[in-house]
Amino acid sequence: MTADTHLTAADHHPESAHPESARPETLAVHAPQPEIRGSRPLGVPIHQNHVFAFDSADALAEAFGSPDEFLYSRMGNPTVRALETAVARLEGGADALSYASGMGAINGVLLALLSSGGHVVAQRCLYGGTYALLTDLAARWGVEVTYVSGTDADEVRAALRPGTAQRPGTALLYLETIANPTTRVSDLPALIAVAREAGVPTVVDNTFASPLLCRPIPSYGADVVVHSATKYLAGHADVLGGIAVFRDTALHRRVRHYAVEQGAVTDPFAAWLTLRGLQTLPLRVERQSASAADLAARLAAHPAVAAVRHPALASHPDHTIAARLLPRGGGGVVSLDLAGGREAGKAFVEAVRLASLSVSLGDVKTLVMHPASTSHRQLDEPALAAAGIGPGTVRLSVGIEHVEDLWADLEQALAKAL
Numbered sequence: 001m002t003a004d005t006h007l008t009a010a011d012h013h014p015e016s017a018h019p020e021s022a023r024p025e026t027l028a029v030h031a032p033q034p035e036i037r038g039s040r041p042l043g044v045p046i047h048q049n050h051v052f053a054f055d056s057a058d059a060l061a062e063a064f065g066s067p068d069e070f071l072y073s074r075m076g077n078p079t080v081r082a083l084e085t086a087v088a089r090l091e092g093g094a095d096a097l098s099y100a101s102g103m104g105a106i107n108g109v110l111l112a113l114l115s116s117g118g119h120v121v122a123q124r125c126l127y128g129g130t131y132a133l134l135t136d137l138a139a140r141w142g143v144e145v146t147y148v149s150g151t152d153a154d155e156v157r158a159a160l161r162p163g164t165a166q167r168p169g170t171a172l173l174y175l176e177t178i179a180n181p182t183t184r185v186s187d188l189p190a191l192i193a194v195a196r197e198a199g200v201p202t203v204v205d206n207t208f209a210s211p212l213l214c215r216p217i218p219s220y221g222a223d224v225v226v227h228s229a230t231k232y233l234a235g236h237a238d239v240l241g242g243i244a245v246f247r248d249t250a251l252h253r254r255v256r257h258y259a260v261e262q263g264a265v266t267d268p269f270a271a272w273l274t275l276r277g278l279q280t281l282p283l284r285v286e287r288q289s290a291s292a293a294d295l296a297a298r299l300a301a302h303p304a305v306a307a308v309r310h311p312a313l314a315s316h317p318d319h320t321i322a323a324r325l326l327p328r329g330g331g332g333v334v335s336l337d338l339a340g341g342r343e344a345g346k347a348f349v350e351a352v353r354l355a356s357l358s359v360s361l362g363d364v365k366t367l368v369m370h371p372a373s374t375s376h377r378q379l380d381e382p383a384l385a386a387a388g389i390g391p392g393t394v395r396l397s398v399g400i401e402h403v404e405d406l407w408a409d410l411e412q413a414l415a416k417a418l
C-alpha cells in the first residue's frame with residue numbers, strides 16, 4: 001500500500017462513522033476498498049464481483065437499461081465493458097456486446113433479429129456451428145434459409161425477398177469474411193451493397209480475418225460483425241468468449257435487450273484475458289498470415305497434397321477478391337486436401353509432432369484438424385460437398401513458431417500420408 005492510498009472506514013461506509021466498532025463477524029464481510037490517488041493502473045482491473053452498491057434508490061433505478069451503469073454483471077461489468085469498447089473501436093463500430101463464447105455471440109445476434117417464419121440469406125461455406133443453428137431454427141421456428149455462393153451479387157439480389165401479408169421478408173444476410181474451413185473469401189462490398197439497397201441488415205463473421213486484416217463495418221457498411229474471441233482476439237488458448245460489434249447504437253440496444261435476458265455473458269476474468277491478448281494481436285496476425293502464405297506455397301508443391309487453399313495463393317478461387325479485401329495478409333488458416341482422402345487426412349493429423357491435433361484456431365501454437373469428422377460433423381455428405389469440404393480436407397491454423405520448424409513437421413507428417 002502506497003502513501004497515497006488512503007483507507008478510512010467512513011469512506012467505505014458513509015452511513016456509519018465508526019464501523020471499526022462493529023463485531024469481527026461484520027468486519028470480515030465489509031473489507032475496505034482502496035482509493036488510488038496520484039497514479040493509475042496500466043492494465044484494466046478485473047472487477048470479478050457481480051453486484052454493485054448504490055447510495056440512492058433513484059441511482060439504482062436509473063442504472064437499469066444503461067450499458068455504462070453497473071449494478072449486476074449479467075447486465076454489465078466494468079472489465080467486460082472495457083473489452084466491448086476496445087473491440088468496437090478496433091472494428092470501427094458504434095458499440096459492442098460480449099458473450100460467453102463465439103456461438104453465444106452468433107446465437108445472441110440471430111435470435112434477437114429473427115422471428116418465426118423469417119428468412120435468412122447465408123453463404124454456403126459456413127462454420128459448422130452456424131450451419132447447425134440455422135438448421136435448428138428452420139426446424140423449430142420455420143426460419144427459411146437460402147444459401148448462396150458468397151461471391152455473386154446477382155445471386156444475393158435474387159435470393160432476397162420483400163415481406164408480404166403471407167410471409168415475412170428477408171431478415172438478414174449472413175456472411176463470413178474468410179469462410180471456415182475452406183478459406184473462401186466473400187465479396188463483402190458487392191453483397192453488402194445489395195442487401196443495404198433492399199434494407200436488409202448484414203451480419204459478418206470476421207473471426208478468421210480479425211480487425212487487423214478486414215473491418216467490414218467502416219469499410220463496407222456491414223451492420224453487425226461477430227467474432228469468436230476465443231480465436232485471434234485472445235490468441236492464447238486460455239479464453240472462451242465471443243463478441244458482436246454494431247454499426248449503430250439503435251441496433252446495439254435492440255440486441256442488448258435480448259442479450260441481458262439470454263444471460264450468455266462474458267466472465268470478467270475471461271474479458272481481462274482477452275484484453276491482454278488484444279495487445280499482441282497485430283504482431284501475432286502479421287506473423288501468422290506470413291507463415292501461412294509461405295507454408296501454403298510449399299504444400300501446393302507436395303505430391304501428397306491434391307489442393308491447397310489460402311487467399312494469398314494465385315490459385316485460390318477468390319484471390320482477386322482477397323487482394324482487394326485483405327491487402328495486409330490472407331490470414332493464418334490454410335485448407336488442404338490430401339490426395340489419399342479420409343485415411344490420408346487421419347494419418348496426417350496423427351503424425352504431426354510440433355503442431356497439435358486440436359479443435360479451435362488462432363492460437364500462438366499451430367493446430368490441425370479434420371473438419372468432416374469434427375467441426376462440420378453436423379453436415380451430411382451433400383452438404384459437405386456443397387460447402388467445399390472433402391473427405392481428405394485438413395484445416396491448418398498456423399501459429400507463431402518459426403516457419404522452418406513448422407515445415408519440417410508438416411513434411412514428415414505428409415510423408416506418412418502418401
